Amino acid sequence: MWPPLRGRARPEALERPLDVLPGVGSALRRKLEKLGLATVRDLLEHRPFRYEAAVPERPISEVFGDEEVAIAGEVVSVGERRGRGRLRILTVRISDGTGAIGATFFNQPWLKARLRPGTRLRLRGKPGRYGFDVRSYDLGETSATADFAPVYPASEEIAASRLRGLVEAALPHARDFPDALPAEMRQRLVLPLLADALTALHKPRDEGEAELGRRRLAFDELLVLQLGIARRAREREAERAPELGAPGELVARYLEVLPFELTPHQRSAIAELDADLARPIPMQRLLQGDVGSGKTVVALYALLRAVEKGRLGALMAPTETLAEQHFLTLEPICAELGVRVALLTGSVKTREDDSQIVVGTHALIQEGVDLGELAVAVVDEQHRFGVEQRKALVEGRSPHVLHMTATPIPRTLALTVYGDLAVSEIAKPPAARKPVVTRWIPEERAAEAYKRLRRLLEEGRQAYVVCPLVEESETSRARAAEQEAERLVRAELRGFRVGCMHGRLRPAERRELMRRFKARELDVLVATTVIEVGVDVANATVMIVQEADRFGLAQLHQLRGRVGRGAEQSYCLLVSRAKEELTDAARERLEAGSAAAGAGAP
Template sequence: MSRPQPGFAAVDPPDRWAPTRGRIRPERLEAPLDSLPGVGPTLKKRLAKLGLECVGDLLDHRPRRYEPAAPEKRIADLFGDEEVLIEGQILRTSLRRGRGRLQILTAQVSDGSGQISATWFNQPWLQEKLKPGTHVRLRGAPNRFGFAVKSYDLNGGGATADFAPVYPASEEISAAKLRELVEAALPFVRDRPDPLPAGLKAEQGLPLRGDALAVIHQPRSLEEAEAGRQRLAFDELLVLQLALARRTSEREQQVAAPLPEPGELIDRYRAALPFELTEHQEAAIAELDADLARTTPMQRLLQGDVGSGKTVVALYALLRAVEAGRQGALMAPTETLAEQHFLTIEGICMELGVSCALVTGSVKSKIGGQADVVVGTHALIQKGFDFRDLAVAVVDEQHRFGVEQRAALVEGRAPHVL
């Protein structure tokens, strides 16, 4: 008999998810972690080091992987310390204190072949759930005290015993402790709002967001965990796409001055090059020309291997601005790279009668922002530096450099950006 799949938007959810239905109270996700059983000041500080400060953070702390299924054994056949699955009924429970603040919960479990004492540490709140007659599946290992429980499943609706999630942990907090805390936080999945319309979820075959969170923490199969992961990945990609769409919309509302057709300066630039442009360079230039003729600011990425001729194409874009009587700027992440770019283009700019300036933290040009082409570092976006009339901005992006700097460079202006 196959197990039920997570509830989908267009169908009634199976009974397993009934506890996650009800009045949504998103504010409960902001509850501090010390509101959960067993979280004191010390553990709270350790959790904060992992970026976990509230219940919602804990639910979003996703497993790194899942431990494979353990062999299922009868209690009478347990031997050694092999990790196994056992299944049976709770006969009775007891709770006692150990050394220090240690609390030990034991439950006598029977499967018809025998009995064993299952043990949980520092989870006293579980005693309420482990009532006599409760059906349990336990994953763990036998020891001289009984059976040390690693994960469990109560009446088919608790933490999985088949696929134990392994969480990103630290030296101060074990993966097992994180698993225990997530189990305590799971009732709050009902409070996670689901922003997707029901029709979209049904069309894409996506489970509810609360269900997705539940199954990545408590999968009964790896396929179920993957379904939950895909739903959460869908949400993340959707957020990125919405942000890009919003940025595109804002950019399209900006107005840039279109640049006239290439003229005599561009002809002289082509003639001054000691080589013929490649087919790919010509294709890139054709796309630049089309963009520069529009009133919507250009946003282009020029990508190529080292030595493929990107600088030649970038200088073409800068000279298009100069030919229109305006300015071009090239910003690089380091002074060394800015100097290399400057030395590369300065000679040809001088040959064409185009003024070129280098502006870095340690080099201040006399003509500065008045030059036709300005090459520099983040000094170009520092307070006190002003462009005469920036029309084309080229940003040499490397690693993390370029995104924020590009935004600062175009702030208050609407230049074409490469």
């Protein structure tokens, strides 16, 4: 069992500001607040991301050089002095019978009262300018927890060792945490008391003890999540949504006018939607599938189910570019079916009074927009909306809701995190589509990438060139993209028709640019990450991502999804700085990005 903690149960102590701890003044408190640490509770819930590996224990007489070691002995004397500014230095002389050494503690004045002569002390650190520089310690204990000293997320203003000392000072308040788990459940699941778990997390004696503490805290988080999901599901059972009955003639015509056959996964998702929409309980379903897998076809089916019952359907997208692309995709098909579609974004407000389907951004949830007859709502890239935004779309009504995401989520994880959602998955793209061949190319071989791009352009294909994430502001990125487009026209893409897309274009300019690209009036679209989602041109079969090492793996995955949307073989060429200039993390991202599509680095 863990050693007992001193201190009376005093729950209000957990919400007290951190300046109640010894050594925390107003300046340090402000630095801690930048880390999201404002109360004693925050500090105790600030979890270490790793633990120090064990180091050899040496007699004090054998401590020399800069080797990191552990020493143990008894306190002989304690001294304190001030350094520059507000620096306070505590010097403790300890002896183990083979020798004595002065150990140095910085800005931990509360230790003075606990380090009385004769106290047993075990230290971890190395010889330094002021004696033995202490990295971690055990006080009055025989266990070697210093070998597993926690390392916390810190900042430039607060060192990890400083945080470790503050947590040590706050640890007696771990007993103030109320423990809601019944003893019978803890015993059955082999879980410690919550106070013991916090002690094990912050001051473990070995790796197994740290893992048991982490396991208890993880269990509590999952329990709260599942209880919230269960409560929300019970509340939804009491709500009433429009019963849309069996599919009718409108959606039958829709499936007939599609220029392709639905995949088995799309048919399965539609069958699951039909079952949900026939019930009076509001549907909450997550539709997940990779980029280009055909989620929009299923989403439009759901919206048309509302229309054929005389109700409204709405699709909310996180960006104007994606909303506009959805509108441009849906509008021609809906026009053929006689269904009126409107686009509503922050900068485009068309009349929605007589519309049957409304496509838009968060503008859909702003005051003055009437969605009173809403029966089906589709939320695309749902993880990019806040909880309040998603709630606002359905507030005051109980529509059926279909959430869509292209972010790959393992089904078991989806059922845990989105436990209040039923999950439909389009696991495979249409059979005619081939996997995108992805190559990682260092910048010294960038000419090869443009040589391949020109060859494909000469064969009648189209391409994207994505500019790097160098500039912070959208205006600077737009200027950089325009300059790069001008350079390419003079150099690698001389003789080809090049357009430039970025976030500073007005909506009408973006739509006109996309119309020209789709109509093959442009060969190449030079763009910022504004094309990350929502751009769908089947004839675009090659993409060059400049300085790909600057992009995250999820961004590269989304960008690659802009090609490979037709039957032709497509290519994504990741051009990076020289391999020796890259960080390990950047190399790992590029290796993973290229391996995911079945092609490795050169």
